[in-house]
Amino acid sequence: MNVLTFEKALKGSRAYGLLMSDLKTGLGHAYIVASGDDDVVDEFFTLVAASVYCENGNSACFECAECRKVLHRNHADVFHINEARDKIKVDDVAKLVASVYVKSLSDRKLYFIHRADLMNAQAQNKLLKTLEEPPQDVTIFLGVANSAAMLDTIKSRARTLHLDVFDEDTVFEAMLALGYDREMSSVAAACSEGMLGKARKIASSPQYAQLYRAALDLMKRLDKSTDILSLDGLAAGQEDMSGFLDVLSIIIRDMLIVQEDESMILSKHVSQDIKELAQKYSPLALAKIISIINDTRRQLSLNVSPLSAIDNLLFSILEVRHKCPKS
Numbered sequence: 001m002n003v004l005t006f007e008k009a010l011k012g013s014r015a016y017g018l019l020m021s022d023l024k025t026g027l028g029h030a031y032i033v034a035s036g037d038d039d040v041v042d043e044f045f046t047l048v049a050a051s052v053y054c055e056n057g058n059s060a061c062f063e064c065a066e067c068r069k070v071l072h073r074n075h076a077d078v079f080h081i082n083e084a085r086d087k088i089k090v091d092d093v094a095k096l097v098a099s100v101y102v103k104s105l106s107d108r109k110l111y112f113i114h115r116a117d118l119m120n121a122q123a124q125n126k127l128l129k130t131l132e133e134p135p136q137d138v139t140i141f142l143g144v145a146n147s148a149a150m151l152d153t154i155k156s157r158a159r160t161l162h163l164d165v166f167d168e169d170t171v172f173e174a175m176l177a178l179g180y181d182r183e184m185s186s187v188a189a190a191c192s193e194g195m196l197g198k199a200r201k202i203a204s205s206p207q208y209a210q211l212y213r214a215a216l217d218l219m220k221r222l223d224k225s226t227d228i229l230s231l232d233g234l235a236a237g238q239e240d241m242s243g244f245l246d247v248l249s250i251i252i253r254d255m256l257i258v259q260e261d262e263s264m265i266l267s268k269h270v271s272q273d274i275k276e277l278a279q280k281y282s283p284l285a286l287a288k289i290i291s292i293i294n295d296t297r298r299q300l301s302l303n304v305s306p307l308s309a310i311d312n313l314l315f316s317i318l319e320v321r322h323k324c325p326k327s
C-alpha cells in the first residue's frame with residue numbers, strides 16, 4: 001500500500017529520478033517544479049522531503065521517524081509556504097528570507113513554496129535576492145502551474161523539473177491502485193492528458209462514468225439503420241455532448257488498439273465489451289469513425305441540432321462499417 005496516493009508513479013517519474021541523482025552529488029539551491037496538477041506537486045514535495053531525510057538511505061520509506069515527521073508536517077528543517085495555494089504576499093516572502101539564514105538542525109533545510117507563480121513581481125524580487133546568495137544548506141522548491149508568471153531572473157537561477165505528463169499506462173495503473181474499476185481507470189487515463197490529479201477527478205466523477213456507459217451502450221446496440229431511431233434520442237439527450245463525444249472517441253480508439261496489436265490485448269486496459277465490439281469493425285472503419293466524430297463536434301459548434309448531428313454520426317458509423325468490412 002502506498003502512503004501517498006501517487007507514490008509509485010511519482011517515484012518512477014523522470015523529475016524524481018533527476019532529483020535523486022542530484023541528491024547523490026549535492027542538491028542544487030533552487031528547483032522549479034512545473035505542473036498543472038497542484039495535488040501532484042504537493043505529493044511530490046512530500047516525497048522529495050522524505051527522500052532527503054529518510055533514515056533508510058534516501059528511500060522515502062515513510063516508516064522511519066524522519067519520514068513520519070515529513071509526512072506529519074513537523075520536521076524541523078522542512079518549511080511549506082502557501083499550502084493553501086492562495087496569493088503570496090511580499091511579507092510572506094520576507095518571513096521566509098529571514099528564516100533562511102537560521103542554521104539548520106540537520107545539514108539541510110528545504111523550503112517548498114506551493115504555487116509560487118501566485119507571487120507578484122515584488123514578492124518574486126524579494127525572493128530573488130535569496131536565490132542569488134543562497135546559504136549553503138538551503139534548497140528552495142517552487143511549485144509552478146504557470147511558468148509564464150515567473151520572472152526570467154528567477155527561472156535562470158533554478159533548475160526546472162517538469163512533472164506534468166505521465167504515460168497512459170502509468171495513469172491507468174495509478175487509478176487501478178486507487179480502487180477504480182478498469183473501465184473508469186481507462187477513461188480517466190485517456191482523458192487526463194497524463195495528469196494524475198485530473199485523472200482522479202475524472203475517475204471519481206459519476207458523470208464521466210455515466211457518459212462512458214451511455215456511449216458504450218450506444219455502440220453495442222448500434223447494428224442496423226433501424227436501430228438509429230431508438231438510439232439517436234438517447235445520445236442527443238446527453239447534457240454534456242462534448243464529453244459524450246470524448247468518451248465515444250476513447251471507446252473507438254481502444255477498439256482500434258485491440259485491432260492493431262493483438263499482443264496488447266492482454267496488457268492493455270481494455271474491457272471485454274471493447275474486445276467484442278472490435279470484432280465488428282475493421283481498423284480502417286475505426287480510423288474513419290474517429291474523424292467522423294470530429295466532424296460531429298464541428299457541426300455542433302456550428303449550432304446544428306444535436307439530434308440531427310447524432311443522426312448523421314450514427315448513419316455514418318454504420319456506413320463505414322459496411323463499406324470497410326473486416327477482412
Ligand SMILES: [Zn+2]
Pocket residue numbers: 053054055056059060061062063064065066067068
Ligand atoms: Zn524513511
